[in-house]
Amino acid sequence: MSTPKQKILLVLSALFWMFHCPNLYSDSLPDSIAQKQITLSSKKAKIANILAQISEQSSVVFSYKSASISKIPKLNFRQQTMTLGIFLESVLKAHYIKYTFIPPNVIVLAQLEKQEQEKYSISGFVSDSITGEKLIGCNLIFQGEDIGIATNHEGFYSIQTLKDSLILQVSYIGYRTKNIRLEPSSDIRLDISLTPSINLPIVIVSSSGENNSITKDNGNNIHLKGDRIGELSPLFGESDVFRTLQLLPGIQSVGEGTPGLFVRGGSPDQNLVLLDGIQLYNPIHIFGFYSIFNPGIVKDVSLKKGAFSAKYGGRLSSVIDVITKDGNNQKIQGEGMLGIMGSRIVLEGPIDKSHKTTFVVSARRSHIDLLLSPFIKANLSTQNAGFLSAYYFYDLNGKITSKLNQNSKLTLSFYNGGDNVSLSNSFKLDNSQHQIKEKDKQSFSWGNTVASIRWSQIVSSKTILKTTLWYSAYNFGNQSRYSFEETTKDSSRENFFDYRFESLIRDMGINSDLEYFITKKWKLNSGIQFIFHYFQPGVTTLTSNLPNLEPEKKTTEINIGAESSIYFDNHITLWEKFDIRAGLNIATFIVNKKGYPTLQPRCEIVYNLTKRIAISSGFSRMQQYLHLLSNSTVGIPQDLWILATENIAPQNNNQFSLSFKYKGKFINFGIDAFSKKMSNVIEYKEGENYLMNSDNWENKISVGIGDAKGIELYIEKSIGRFTGWIGYCLSRSTRQFSDINNGEPFVYRYNRLHDLSSSFTFKIDKQNSISVNFIYATGTPITLPEQIYSGISSSAPLVDVYVPGQKNNYIMPDYNRLDINYSNFKSNRLGLRVWAFGFYNIYNRQNPFFIAPGFNDQGNRVLRQVTLFPIIPSITYRQSF
Numbered sequence: 001m002s003t004p005k006q007k008i009l010l011v012l013s014a015l016f017w018m019f020h021c022p023n024l025y026s027d028s029l030p031d032s033i034a035q036k037q038i039t040l041s042s043k044k045a046k047i048a049n050i051l052a053q054i055s056e057q058s059s060v061v062f063s064y065k066s067a068s069i070s071k072i073p074k075l076n077f078r079q080q081t082m083t084l085g086i087f088l089e090s091v092l093k094a095h096y097i098k099y100t101f102i103p104p105n106v107i108v109l110a111q112l113e114k115q116e117q118e119k120y121s122i123s124g125f126v127s128d129s130i131t132g133e134k135l136i137g138c139n140l141i142f143q144g145e146d147i148g149i150a151t152n153h154e155g156f157y158s159i160q161t162l163k164d165s166l167i168l169q170v171s172y173i174g175y176r177t178k179n180i181r182l183e184p185s186s187d188i189r190l191d192i193s194l195t196p197s198i199n200l201p202i203v204i205v206s207s208s209g210e211n212n213s214i215t216k217d218n219g220n221n222i223h224l225k226g227d228r229i230g231e232l233s234p235l236f237g238e239s240d241v242f243r244t245l246q247l248l249p250g251i252q253s254v255g256e257g258t259p260g261l262f263v264r265g266g267s268p269d270q271n272l273v274l275l276d277g278i279q280l281y282n283p284i285h286i287f288g289f290y291s292i293f294n295p296g297i298v299k300d301v302s303l304k305k306g307a308f309s310a311k312y313g314g315r316l317s318s319v320i321d322v323i324t325k326d327g328n329n330q331k332i333q334g335e336g337m338l339g340i341m342g343s344r345i346v347l348e349g350p351i352d353k354s355h356k357t358t359f360v361v362s363a364r365r366s367h368i369d370l371l372l373s374p375f376i377k378a379n380l381s382t383q384n385a386g387f388l389s390a391y392y393f394y395d396l397n398g399k400i401t402s403k404l405n406q407n408s409k410l411t412l413s414f415y416n417g418g419d420n421v422s423l424s425n426s427f428k429l430d431n432s433q434h435q436i437k438e439k440d441k442q443s444f445s446w447g448n449t450v451a452s453i454r455w456s457q458i459v460s461s462k463t464i465l466k467t468t469l470w471y472s473a474y475n476f477g478n479q480s481r482y483s484f485e486e487t488t489k490d491s492s493r494e495n496f497f498d499y500r501f502e503s504l505i506r507d508m509g510i511n512s513d514l515e516y517f518i519t520k521k522w523k524l525n526s527g528i529q530f531i532f533h534y535f536q537p538g539v540t541t542l543t544s545n546l547p548n549l550e551p552e553k554k555t556t557e558i559n560i561g562a563e564s565s566i567y568f569d570n571h572i573t574l575w576e577k578f579d580i581r582a583g584l585n586i587a588t589f590i591v592n593k594k595g596y597p598t599l600q601p602r603c604e605i606v607y608n609l610t611k612r613i614a615i616s617s618g619f620s621r622m623q624q625y626l627h628l629l630s631n632s633t634v635g636i637p638q639d640l641w642i643l644a645t646e647n648i649a650p651q652n653n654n655q656f657s658l659s660f661k662y663k664g665k666f667i668n669f670g671i672d673a674f675s676k677k678m679s680n681v682i683e684y685k686e687g688e689n690y691l692m693n694s695d696n697w698e699n700k701i702s703v704g705i706g707d708a709k710g711i712e713l714y715i716e717k718s719i720g721r722f723t724g725w726i727g728y729c730l731s732r733s734t735r736q737f738s739d740i741n742n743g744e745p746f747v748y749r750y751n752r753l754h755d756l757s758s759s760f761t762f763k764i765d766k767q768n769s770i771s772v773n774f775i776y777a778t779g780t781p782i783t784l785p786e787q788i789y790s791g792i793s794s795s796a797p798l799v800d801v802y803v804p805g806q807k808n809n810y811i812m813p814d815y816n817r818l819d820i821n822y823s824n825f826k827s828n829r830l831g832l833r834v835w836a837f838g839f840y841n842i843y844n845r846q847n848p849f850f851i852a853p854g855f856n857d858q859g860n861r862v863l864r865q866v867t868l869f870p871i872i873p874s875i876t877y878r879q880s881f
Contacts, residue, residue: 029101033060034085040077047072058084064109069097071111120184121461123158123517126151126170129193132329132355136300137223138172138194143179149520153300153323154409158462158517170194187461189406222248224301238339238836238876241301241322242284242291247757247773249712249727250305250672251318252750260284262750263305264674265708265733266317269628269641270651274321276399276413278450279314279531281474281505281641285366285393285419289341292417292448294395296335296346297362299325306657306674307604307618310569310583311513311525316622316653316678324413326401327358333831339876342366344395357402364395390422407458418447418475429855436855437485446476467512474505474641497544505641506534521573525583528566533625535559535643537697556697559643561591563625569602579606589625594646598623616659624651627682629701640697647698652679670714678706686740686807704737706748724760731755741807749808752777767825776816781808782851784863812848813865817841821874831880837873844871 036058042050047069051062072095088099092109100108126138134155141148142161151157159168161184168190171177175194182188224244242261246253252262260268260282273280275293283292293301304312304319312319325348332349344364351357369392395417402410424441452470459465483496513527537556569583585600604618627648629640644650655676662669680703688700710731717723733748740746756776763769786805821838841847849868856862 029085029088033101033105034083036060036084037081038084038087039079039081041079042075042077044074044076046074050075054084054087059105060084061106062109063106068109068111071095072097119160121158121160121187122168122182122184122190123156123461124189124191125155126157126172126192126194127155129195130330133299133325135172135194136323138170140168140170143167143169152464152515154456154464154466156458156464160517160520189461222303238337238341239295240290241293241295241298243289245303245320247727247759247775249714249729249755250674250710250731252729252752252755252777261318263318264710265676265706265731265748265751267628267750269626270315270317270624272312272315272319274319275415275450276322276324276452277454277468277511278452278470279472279507280448280450282446282448282476292395293322294344294346294362294364294397296344297324297360297397299323306620306655307581308602308620308622309525309581310567310585310600310602311527313565313567313585313587313600313622314563314624316624316651324397324399325360326411327360327399329355329358333881335878335880337876337878340367340874351400357400360399362395362397366391366393391420393417393419409456411454411456412452414451416447416449418445420445427855433489435487439483441481442478444478446474449473462517464515465512467510469510470508472507477502495546497542497546500541501538503538503640504536508532523571525569526567529564531563533559533561533563533643535641537640537642559591559645561589561625561643563587563589577608579608580604587623589644589650591643592646596625596644596650612663614661618657620655622653627651629682629684629697642697645698648682648701648703649680651681653677666717666719668716668718672712674710676708681706681735683735683737683740702737702739704735704740706733706735708733721763722760724758726758727756729755746807747781749781751781754778769823771821771823773819774817777814779812779814782810782812783808784810784851785853812851815847817845817847818843834878836876836878840872840874841869842871
């Protein structure tokens with residue numbers, strides 16, 4: 001290194017040559033200098049020592065600042081002979097050191113500025129080598145670096161590098177890791193295929209604690225690896241997306257017979273459920289046992305329950321994003337399943353000989369109406385009561401994907417599914433003093449239809465654009481028929497009513513999303529969306545002889561609204577330890593002539609204390625333009641979807657979250673805390689529901705605020721023959737309305753103070769495994785009358801009068817259940833064969849479906865608990881081909 005005196009002389013010399021002989025001041029070396037031979041021999045030597053060796057051999061003087069060469073690692077040379085020019089080009093430039101020659105023999109070294117360093121972009125798709133299916137969430141990283149990237153929903157990646165020689169490592173759970181040596185001299189399009197590492201999907205076994213069956217990107221986001229969903233938490237021989245999510249902390253199901261997910265104290269309508277990017281309204285089958293997502297075609301599922309991306313809007317509590325398969329582009333293949341609960345078939349493959357166009361179709365139908373009714377009837381029947389049920393659901397999925405060229409893809413998708421339920425209950429008492437005949441029948445039907453066309457285009461090596469035009473429809477209807485006859489020595493009465501209700505929703509939307517990989521550490525997502533809403537909340541027909549229920553047919557006012565938004569979402573990595581996601585969603589909802597503009601900021605900061613420990617904190621503001629009115633009386637809930645109006649503002653939510661995560665080699669652990677403040681939530685006023693006569697539903701409701709707080713714990717073992725997880729949530733959710741419960745806060749009906757769930761799998765050998773699920777939760781609040789008495793009315797001799805207590809004044813009994821499933825896997829000439837045997841609720845716990853006033857055997861008034869599902873055995877056969 002030069003002395004201070006030498007530095008002064010060098011500067012003066014440089015100034016002289018710059019002004020008097022500028023053509024000699026150059027980044028290139030004269031041949032007499034460049035061709036000088038040097039011999040280097042060193043082991044882990046500092047660059048300063050190597051430069052000193054070169055100076056002794058070549059009489060060249062190097063001038064530099066220590067800081068400019070401090071990041072060059074120690075180098076090894078084994079008696080290597082080269083020219084000085086080759087050393088400068090191959091060694092120094094590779095470490096971003098530029099040089100300037102000053103005659104007669106001075107070489108000045110300086111570090112390249114970032115903007116001067118040549119950058120290369122490597123981009124492409126990652127897919128399955130056998131099926132050609134694109135892999136979502138696949139990890140790519142350059143060896144020796146801590147920062148990598150994951151493929152997006154299209155299986156696309158773009159990663160930048162400054163080096164011209166490096167190794168790219170590509171890894172994905174269930175696939176062999178691939179190392180690719182690269183020497184880029186320009187941008188590269190590199191499509192990568194990974195080979196599956198296992199043939200039988202028996203149990204989640206990974207070589208690293210980072211390859212979990214369920215990965216938690218942070219405390220707020222949960223990701224289910226696509227082809228592993230079918231192995232998690234099987235029930236009745238088959239796994240389900242929603243049922244798996246319900247076993248995670250902070251995500252609850254209120255109990256049997258109550259559909260939907262209740263995330264962090266929210267209600268079911270506050271979940272944005274997407275199927276290939278299309279909004280769904282009620283994605284539930286069979287009272288919450290199954291979702292509408294056929295596991296045979298699901299490729300990937302992500303759940304976000306806090307610190308949302310700015311991309312998502314229109315809901316308060318969570319985002320559930322389900323992506324389906326594109327279809328095998330190599331050959332026709334399929335899978336069939338036959339079980340007690342239902343049957344399904346999936347078929348996929350290429351359409352044309354070029355293998356550029358693929359299809360996937362699936363169909364599913366339940367057998368519950370044929371096989372399970374005897375079990376339900378036996379469990380619910382008492383000496384003087386009878387209960388009958390009929391139920392079935394179905395799903396139809398279709399998808400065509402066409403690769404127009406290397407950079408462009410067109411996708412058409414379709415879904416139609418529905419449920420039909422019939423429940424009838426009867427009671428009879430006949431003695432010399434008292435005769436009672438009571439019959440009650442309720443039937444329900446609901447279903448979704450969605451369709452979309454999507455165009456995906458790789459604009460450049462760093463940019464991908466997706467534009468989707470879509471349609472979503474939802475229908476709901478029910479019929480309720482009731483009759484009651486009572487005769488005593490002194491009086492008699494006969495009451496009946498027949499009520500029919502229908503509602504529908506129609507949505508049309510278009511959205512365009514741009515994903516721009518600015519640098520290796522910075523990705524920008526932006527986009528626009530427009531949705532047109534058409535809601536017909538209800539058409540009702542009522543005939544009755546009950547007091548105050550006049551026969552009528554009424555159609556509620558049609559609601560039409562327009563929702564638009566633009567968003568910007570930045571994902572930035574700073575200093576290799578800080579990960580920041582910050583964005584803004586700018587949205588507007590217009591109904592009639594009323595507009596509701598809003599700015600919705602989102603921010604999350606993750607700090608990686610070590611490679612295994614991270615803490616994160618997030619804030620989200622969300623706005624929701626839909627409301628769901630649920631009948632708060634006992635019995636089966638009846639739901640009414642409505643849009644925000646000129647008088648009823650959209651719901652709002654501010655959520656704060658804090659998370660700690662430990663990712664070990666064998667055990668993963670996490671603890672999360674959250675706090676939510678909600679406004680403009682609605683509830684039926686006391687004594688109101690949409691069965692009652694009213695000119696406007698807005699007159700029946702109250703607008704208030706909500707609050708939810710909780711702590712979630714999660715521990716998972718992801719390696720070995722025994723795997724699984726335990727989740728626990730301690731939470732409290734309340735609501736407050738000025739004209740409900742005397743204006744005092746009350747516990748929300750979806751609140752569970754304690755919620756514990758677990759799922760474990762034991763791999764007996766390569767062909768056999770056992771899965772166990774256990775759930776325990778405190779009971780949910782319910783409003784029950786504290787007094788019942790008979791009064792006299794002009795239209796009926798005796799009328800039952802119910803005197804309610806405070807809102808949600810009772811807690812139903814605790815809920816607990818144990819499920820066991822055994823699976824046997826075997827390869828045959830067709831493909832993979834699976835037999836599954838299981839028991840739902842193996843110790844026959846009498847969990848409450850609902851509680852309502854009734855009669856005992858002596859004719860006295862009591863509160864009667866109805867249990868829906870007893871112990872249920874199952875057997876399932878599945879065959880791939």
